Amino acid sequence: MSGQITDGNFTVPKSDKEPYIEYEEDCAEACERSPELTNRLLQAITKAQCEFITNTKPSELFGKLLENLLFITDSEYGFIGEVLYDPADSVYLKMHAISNISENEETRRFYKENVPADLEFRNLKTLFGAVLTTARPVISNDPDNDPRSGGRPGGHPSLNSFLGLPFFSGKEFVGIVGIANRPGGYDENLIRFLQPFLTTCGNITQAFRWDQKRLRAEESLRESEIKNRTILVMLASGIVTIDEKGIIQDFNPAAERIFGYSAEEVIDHNISILMPEPYHSNHDKYIQNYLRTGEKKVIGIGREIEGRRKDGSSFPxxxxxxxxxxxxKRMFVGVLTDITNRKDAEMSLIAAKEAAEASNRIKSEFINVISHELRTPLTVILGNTPLLTDSKNMPESEEIAEIARDIEEDGQHLLTLINDLLDISKIEADKMQLNSENLSVPLIIEEAAATIKPLASQKGLVIETQTENMRIKADPVRMKQILLNLLGNAVKFTDKGSITVRAFPYQNMACFNVRDTGCGMCDEDLPHIFDVFRQVDSSSTRNASGTGLGLAITRRLVELHGGEISVESKLNEGTVFKFMIPLAKEG
Known part of the structure; x- marks a missing residue:
């Protein structure tokens, strides 16, 4: 049997332990032989996985798993433990669940003495030690005569059979399940049957480890933050103590650095020496008013004030x-921090923000003006191009005719780009106006689909619509623009299959889905798909023309209507854009 121990030295390097997986291929066959037990096993696994979300105690979770395992395998007792390594890199087993083996006073005493909280097993000259040092299953149906057994200590109940099973997280050996005293003993069929249980134990153990690492990291971060904050306060804050009359009693070194006075220069002087007007003249009134009325204006309430240095300069x-x-005696302790640098930084940020906003306004206005200037002559060109492409006026030269068609096609494309630039500049400048009306959803979808169908037909694509009768409050032009942008994208990136537009009500929203069977997108592209000037850069789509503004405009138009838009996609499987627009109020 694999896992035989013949040497007294049981130290096994971590890297030598690989998952023992030869039984996994026959799991299905083993499960078919015992459907009732399989169902109980799956229920136990499912319940454990669900309870892990709310239960942070390994002992409780593994305790329930062990209880189910003993029932399923008809075993008398057992354990579930985690494989760990001490600082010397020696392997040991920490128990998360173990059966109470008490049968009489002797075994009760043995259990009480040997199974405390956080029980650890380090004796490797045992049957479970053979599992621990080899990371392989151990079956022993005659433990008393098994050379791997280290004997049975006094008080321990009889051991008629034993099964020890390692479990893993990926390739990492993380724990052991041990069960004992099954009538008829154990065999390899049971090992196959228990593979899903072992996988669950491995996953839960690893999840607990990750959770503990997270908690330790959070605690370390909190301690570090407290330590750093304390150091900063100690180094940077001035501490000044005054009496009821406002006379300075104590003045720490940090206060000396802040104000430029030595302690000897200010102690026994009124605190107003550190204040510019009007605080200088009125400070004593503040103290007397508080002592008379108890009204707190500064005490217990942090605030920003102005201080005065020895050289007469004021600072925040x-x-x-x-x-x-x-x-x-009633005393008052003031903790003071010079925030000159912070105020300067805040002013710099405000100035930078205002400069950036001004720059964006200038950029948007520039784009708006240039787009208008470009669109005017381009409209004239496109208005006259049909004279060249009309069959009555077609030049005799085929080359010239081809050039005329190219002019018209490229001109239309250029006009689309200019219109996109105008739209995005209007939106960014908050100048986009919506003319909202009560619109029929089926009608607006059919109009958009009819516009796109000729383009889809050229590629042999079918556009299907599935809508419910409802109305939305929206701008008809912009609503159609949203649908045309999404449908146009779907046609552009779909070479075969179909495109489906579906609309249905949900709560107070109309939900739209535009689905295609096209090339799809990689996961890393999805978070940026609605960014301005962003185009998916893949072999399937890099040849598609455009500015990368269409989806950015679409998202902002949806948001201007009070809705939301999202995308789901899988590479080579297709894409679905989902957006919502508020339903029109009845009446």
Whole structure:
């Protein structure tokens, strides 16, 4: 049997342990022989996976798994443990669930003494040690005469048969399941049957490990933040203590650095020496008013004020004041932080933000003006191009006729690009106006589909529509633009199959799906598909023309209508765009 131990040295390097998977191929056959037990096994696995979401205690979760395992295998007792390594890289087993083997006073005492919380097993000269050091199953139906057994300690119940099974997370050996005393013993068919159970144990163990790593990282981060914050306060904050009359009693080194005074220069002087007007003249009134009325304007409330340095210059301060009593005296402790750099940074950010906004406005206005200037002569050109392509006026030279057709085709494409630039510049400048009406969803979809169908027919594609009768509050021109953009994209990137437009109501929204059977997109492209000037860069789509503005405009038009848009896609399988528009209110 694989896993025989013949050497007294059981230290096995981690890298030598590979998953023992030769039984997995026959799992289905083993399951078919016992459908009732299979059902119980699957129920136990499913319940454990669901409970893992809310249960953060491995002992409770593995305890339930062990209980089901003993029932399914008709075993008397067992354990589920995690494989760990100590600092010396020696392997040991930490128990997450173990049966109570108490049968009488002797075994109860043995169990109490040997099975405390966080039980660990390090004796490798045992049957489970053979599993631990080889990462392979161990079947022993005569444990007393098995050379791998280390004997049975006093108080331990009899051991008639034993099955030890390793479980893995990927290729990492993470734990062991052990069960004992099954009538008739254990065989390899049972190992095959239990493979799904072992896989679940491996996955849950690894998930607990990840969760513990996350908690440790979060705790370490919190400790680091507290430590850093404490250091910063200690280094940067000035601490000034005054009495009821506003006379300075203490002045720490940080306060000396902030104000430029030494402690000797300010102690026994009024705190107003550190304040510019109007605070300088009114400070004593603030204290007296608080002592008389109890009304807190600064005490216990952080605020920003102005301070005055020894050289007379003013600067921004962040002040927090707390009250304390020493004997019969009431004292006030102020914690002060020079926030000059922070204020300068805030002003710089504000200036940078205003400059960026101004730059964006200039850019949008420039695009808007240039687009209008380009569209005017282009409209004239396109208006006269039919005179060249008309059969009555067609030049005799086929070459010239081909050039005329190219002019018309490229001119139309250029006009589309200019219109897209105008739309995006209007949206960014908040100048896009919607003329909302109550629109029939079936009608607007049919109109858009009819416009695209000639282009789809050229590629042998079929456009199908499935709509329910409902009305939306939307701009008819922009709504049609949304549908045409999505349908046009679907036709552009679909070489065979079909395109389906579906609309249905959900709560107070009309939901639209535009699905195609085209080339689809990679997962890494999906988060950027609605970005301005973004085009999917793959071998399937890189030859498609456009500015990359169509979907960006579509998303913003949907949002202007108070809706949302999303996309789902798989490479070489197709794409579906989903968007919602609010339904028109009845009446």
């Amino acid at each position: 301060l962040e002040l927090a004041v707390n009250e304390m009593s020493i004997g019969n």
